[in-house]
Amino acid sequence: MSEVAITEQETKERRRNDRMSLTLRLWRQKNQAEQGHLVSYKIDRILPEMSFLEMLDVFNEELTHKGEEPVAFDSDCREGICGMCSLVINGIPHGPGQGTATCQIYMRSFRDGDVITIEPWRATAFPVIKDLCVDRSALDRIMQAGGFTSVNTGSAPDGNAILISQAKSEEAMDAAACIGCGACVAACKNASAMLFVGAKAKHLNVLPQGQPERRQRTSAMIEAMQVEGFGNCTNEYECEAVCPKEISVSNIAFLNRETVRCLITRTSLSPLVTEE
Ligand code: SF4
Ligand code: FES
Numbered sequence: 001m002s003e004v005a006i007t008e009q010e011t012k013e014r015r016r017n018d019r020m021s022l023t024l025r026l027w028r029q030k031n032q033a034e035q036g037h038l039v040s041y042k043i044d045r046i047l048p049e050m051s052f053l054e055m056l057d058v059f060n061e062e063l064t065h066k067g068e069e070p071v072a073f074d075s076d077c078r079e080g081i082c083g084m085c086s087l088v089i090n091g092i093p094h095g096p097g098q099g100t101a102t103c104q105i106y107m108r109s110f111r112d113g114d115v116i117t118i119e120p121w122r123a124t125a126f127p128v129i130k131d132l133c134v135d136r137s138a139l140d141r142i143m144q145a146g147g148f149t150s151v152n153t154g155s156a157p158d159g160n161a162i163l164i165s166q167a168k169s170e171e172a173m174d175a176a177a178c179i180g181c182g183a184c185v186a187a188c189k190n191a192s193a194m195l196f197v198g199a200k201a202k203h204l205n206v207l208p209q210g211q212p213e214r215r216q217r218t219s220a221m222i223e224a225m226q227v228e229g230f231g232n233c234t235n236e237y238e239c240e241a242v243c244p245k246e247i248s249v250s251n252i253a254f255l256n257r258e259t260v261r262c263l264i265t266r267t268s269l270s271p272l273v274t275e276e
Contacts (some may be wrong), residue, residue: 048108072131083179093183102246121186138228146221176203184239190231195239198251
């Protein structure tokens with residue numbers, strides 16, 4: 001009994017000693033029209049087991065108690081599924097760690113006394129709405145441009161009526177893991193969305209159900225990508241390095257091959273084909 005009590009006390013003591021004091025350099029921007037800037041704040045008593053977003057919640061509570069405007073940032077599921085969280089932490093989209101979204105970063109990745117710079121995604125196609133929130137609806141418009149499949153709505157098909165090989169379904173599922181967060185765009189010096197578009201094109205284009213609109217879907221998504229102002233890939237590999245779902249750059253090679261197929265079959269790719 002007494003042994004347990006001592007252990008609990010020791011644990012409490014450790015938790016007290018483990019608390020960190022940090023300096024946050026946060027991007028503050030009132031709205032899209034006004035210019036933003038980095039503002040430094042101090043924050044104490046942060047536990048290593050807190051998630052990065054919990055740390056920001058605690059920070060926002062402190063700001064609110066002081067009567068100051070809390071910092072706006074996006075999040076939803078907080079378990080690496082929805083793609084909403086989007087912070088550049090110390091210059092890296094989604095911060096330290098590999099294959100993790102911002103919401104999966106824990107404060108144990110930092111040390112007491114650290115200065116942490118937190119900025120929004122930076123890309124012309126992602127205008128800042130407020131503080132750390134950016135408008136990523138350009139990615140939705142790309143999906144809208146190409147993201148449907150024809151479905152024969154006859155009687156309900158038997159399960160596994162369309163046979164798909166294990167290799168093909170794995171390929172499609174790996175691509176479908178993209179959560180549409182936009183970190184690949186934020187990391188790329190050209191603000192290219194080709195990893196995102198490659199993954200979205202692939203997860204339908206390799207399956208039998210995706211064949212009827214394959215060319216039209218690809219060309220429409222590429223056109224939408226260019227209209228939205230995303231740049232082109234120059235093989236920097238930064239996108240793959242920051243992707244929380246570890247989407248491979250081989251999806252970009254796939255997209256390039258699909259583009260060539262569209263050009264050969266003369267499927268419309270108007271923004272790509274300029275008149276001489
Ligand atoms: S490819 Fe990766 S980084 Fe890009 S949107 Fe999808 S999940 Fe995010
Ligand atoms: S909040 Fe949903 S992926 Fe981070």
